[in-house]
Amino acid sequence: xxxxxxxxxxxxxxxLDLQGWADMGLRPxxxxxxxxxxxxxxxxxxxxxxxxIMGLYALAxxxxxxxxxxxxxxxxxxxxxxxxxxxxxxxxxxxxxxxxGS
Amino acid sequence: MxxxxxxxxxxxxxxxxxxxxxxxFIEISAIAGAIEIIVGVLRTRAPGMTLDKLPIFAWAMLxxxxxxxxxxxxxxxxxxxxxxxxxxxxxxxxxxxxxxPLLWQHLFWFFGHxxxxxxxxxxxxxxxxIIPAIARTPLVGYxxxxxxxxxxxxxxxxxxxxHMFTVGMPTMSVNVFSAASMAVSVPAGVQVFAxxxxxxxxxxxxxxxGLFAVGGLVIFVAGGLSGVMVAMVPFDWQAHDTYFIVxxxxxxxxxxxxxxLFAAIYYWTPLVSRRPLSERLGRWIFWxxxxxxxxxxxxxxxxxxxxxxxxxxxxxxxxxxxTTNQMSxxxxxxxxLAVLLWILDMARNFRPFxxxxxGNVYDGPGLEWLPNDLYSVRSIPxxxxxxxxxxxxxLARDVDAGRYFLPDNPTGGRETIVTSTMNAExxxxxxxxxxxxxxxWAAIFTAGFFLLLTIQAYAASALCGVLAVYTLVQWxxxxxxxxxxxxxxxxxxxMAPSYASGTGSHGWWAxxxxxxxxxxxxxxxGFSYVFLWSSRPDLWVPPPGGLASPDPRAAGGRRxxxxxxxxxxxxxxxx
Numbered sequence: 198x199x200x201x202x203x204x205x206x207x208x209x210x211x212x213l214d215l216q217g218w219a220d221m222g223l224r225p226x227x228x229x230x231x232x233x234x235x236x237x238x239x240x241x242x243x244x245x246x247x248x249x250i251m252g253l254y255a256l257a258x259x260x261x262x263x264x265x266x267x268x269x270x271x272x273x274x275x276x277x278x279x280x281x282x283x284x285x286x287x288x289x290x291x292x293x294x295x296x297x298g299s
Numbered sequence: 300m301x302x303x304x305x306x307x308x309x310x311x312x313x314x315x316x317x318x319x320x321x322x323x324f325i326e327i328s329a330i331a332g333a334i335e336i337i338v339g340v341l342r343t344r345a346p347g348m349t350l351d352k353l354p355i356f357a358w359a360m361l362x363x364x365x366x367x368x369x370x371x372x373x374x375x376x377x378x379x380x381x382x383x384x385x386x387x388x389x390x391x392x393x394x395x396x397x398x399x400p401l402l403w404q405h406l407f408w409f410f411g412h413x414x415x416x417x418x419x420x421x422x423x424x425x426x427x428x429i430i431p432a433i434a435r436t437p438l439v440g441y442x443x444x445x446x447x448x449x450x451x452x453x454x455x456x457x458x459x460x461x462h463m464f465t466v467g468m469p470t471m472s473v474n475v476f477s478a479a480s481m482a483v484s485v486p487a488g489v490q491v492f493a494x495x496x497x498x499x500x501x502x503x504x505x506x507x508x509g510l511f512a513v514g515g516l517v518i519f520v521a522g523g524l525s526g527v528m529v530a531m532v533p534f535d536w537q538a539h540d541t542y543f544i545v546x547x548x549x550x551x552x553x554x555x556x557x558x559x560l561f562a563a564i565y566y567w568t569p570l571v572s573r574r575p576l577s578e579r580l581g582r583w584i585f586w587x588x589x590x591x592x593x594x595x596x597x598x599x600x601x602x603x604x605x606x607x608x609x610x611x612x613x614x615x616x617x618x619x620x621x622t623t624n625q626m627s628x629x630x631x632x633x634x635x636l637a638v639l640l641w642i643l644d645m646a647r648n649f650r651p652f653x654x655x656x657x658g659n660v661y662d663g664p665g666l667e668w669l670p671n672d673l674y675s676v677r678s679i680p681x682x683x684x685x686x687x688x689x690x691x692x693x694l695a696r697d698v699d700a701g702r703y704f705l706p707d708n709p710t711g712g713r714e715t716i717v718t719s720t721m722n723a724e725x726x727x728x729x730x731x732x733x734x735x736x737x738x739x740w741a742a743i744f745t746a747g748f749f750l751l752l753t754i755q756a757y758a759a760s761a762l763c764g765v766l767a768v769y770t771l772v773q774w775x776x777x778x779x780x781x782x783x784x785x786x787x788x789x790x791x792x793x794m795a796p797s798y799a800s801g802t803g804s805h806g807w808w809a810x811x812x813x814x815x816x817x818x819x820x821x822x823x824x825g826f827s828y829v830f831l832w833s834s835r836p837d838l839w840v841p842p843p844g845g846l847a848s849p850d851p852r853a854a855g856g857r858r859x860x861x862x863x864x865x866x867x868x869x870x871x872x873x874x
Contacts, residue, residue, distance in 0.1 A: 217843040225389045229397045229831040230839050232389035236380065237824055244817065254772060258779075265781045270800040274810045281814045285821050292825050296832050297839040 204252030244282040302392035324749040333364035348682040359424020370413040372819035377406035408459040422559035433509040434501025447486035480530035507581030508566040515558025522550025543603025573655035587637035594630025598623035664689040678703040709787035737774035
């Protein structure tokens with residue numbers, strides 16, 4: 198459940214970032230800034246999507262009774278991926294704000 | 300594939316899209332293979348095979364795979380960005396809209412130059428395996444050769460801009476990349492001297508693998524010498540984009556990869572087909588190939604020095620390039636004849652009838668020459684030296700008698716032993732995947748996803764993508780079931796767990812390496828962002844909720860703009 202919740206939070210953070218850029222009118226086809234920000238967001242979006250699939254997979258294993266004490270390898274791997282996704286999301290959000298800044 | 304020539308304006312149609320998506324697809328599959336190799340070499344060695352007993356070829360493959368993990372994300376990103384520019388008009392490389400075509404060159408060559416060593420290192424590993432076998436003596440300087448391969452891999456990531464000496468980089472950048480390019484010849488030289496010393500220390504057999512190994516050594520040294528020439532900036536300015544470079548790269552790649560590959564094919568084919576290739580034909584093939592190679596590429600140095608530009612095959616008759624080009628053409632036909640003979644010999648060797656009883660034809664010392672049937676050896680041996688079949692005379696007999704690990708089949712499925720990374724001590728029993736159709740469907744739908752993108756059939760491509768994910772999840776579901784046997788007998792009454800988690804599990808290692816690939820793509824995307832910003836800061840607008848307002852012309856911005864050619868001397872052709 199924790200993994201599914203973490204994947205959801207990752208998705209919400211990505212959607213908020215996307216919304217922020219869309220609201221200020223940056224378009225990917227108009228400038229290299231728009232293009233690279235869109236590329237960063239798309240790459241992060243891929244990780245959000247895979248995290249969501251992994252979260253659903255974890256829930257399906259839970260529902261099927263495939264979760265056993267002392268056999269956590271699957272969940273550790275999913276956790277690693279989501280933790281990395283959060284770190285990459287922070288990088289993708291911070292970089293375009295540091296350069297050029299407000 | 301340099302923009303702007305590959306942009307939608309100058310390369311309309313789908314040809315460039317096929318190339319771009321094809322490269323992206325094949326690099327992803329190479330990365331998947333590299334992850335398998337790294338985890339396999341580090342975690343599933345034979346018990347007792349500590350890192351200082353790891354076969355040199357396995358070392359080469361380990362370094363090669365690590366280089367793929369670092370370098371290939373760069374070309375995946377480059378092709379992805381160019382495809383986005385072509386398909387959707389996102390301006391990464393289009394200078395009219397504020398992009399910069401030099402970004403392509405940085406991304407491409409950050410992959411492209413390590414790729415030369417990614418091609419070379421497995422061949423070097425094969426040479427370091429075959430030369431001791433044909434000289435019947437251990438490799439001289441095993442540890443030095445391993446260190447040299449590690450150094451080659453490391454330095455190769457610091458030389459990419461030597462392909463860009465003429466774009467007008469700052470003098471300091473040019474000097475650094477020039478020095479690094481010359482430095483990479485040191486570890487290559489260490490390997491070459493180790494091979495020569497091994498040949499001198501042993502009793503050389505001039506069979507076909509031996510001829511190809513020695514021939515490759517000679518050609519590679521010649522290519523390395525012209526490599527040092529083009530690492531010098533003033534010479535490179537003269538030779539850049541001429542046939543001299545074509546001659547140089549063919550000497551390096553034919554000596555450093557093609558000849559070692561043929562040596563490896565002749566050395567290891569008896570392992571696969573249980574028949575040796577023809578020695579008589581093999582000698583003909585070697586000499587035709589050796590002569591053809593020199594006849595093709597030696598005169599090409601002169602063609603280039605006389606000024607003929609590369610990628611151009613036509614010229615006016617009075618320019619004086621005819622004789623050397625005709626020699627090259629004749630040499631190419633000789634080389635082609637050698638390849639044709641080799642194809643005939645391979646077809647003869649792999650014919651589905653006749654006797655198949657060849658064993659260890661060249662008296663190789665490695666574990667691959669242990670007797671095995673359809674799947675693997677009868678039991679997994681304990682390794683006590685670098686050359687187990689030479690140093691443990693009874694090993695083959697004892698392995699076949701099941702006197703080592705896993706003589707039986709405790710789980711009833713496919714299985715192997717996972718050993719510790721450094722000391723190769725048995726840790727747990729790994730259950731291998733069972734036969735299934737899901738991964739085949741996953742591969743088909745993944746291919747469909749990429750191929751349909753090339754013809755802009757987006758709906759069908761998306762459907763294939765969804766089906767690829769579905770089949771992959773199904774495959775995972777089959778493989779990933781709870782274990783009911785806590786511990787099993789792996790031989791001689793030794794009990795080992797049949798499950799591991801955390802840093803002990805295969806999956807953990809594979810995921811960490813996968814995430815390094817993701818991290819490299821993100822880092823290079825960050826580099827692309829800062830590079831484009833530093834090239835044209837006037838086009839950038841403040842972001843939502845910005846954190847700071849640095850002057851792009853200070854510090855990092857200035858340096859990256861320098862890499863982009865804003866500060867260096869203008870090349871003479873632009874003057």
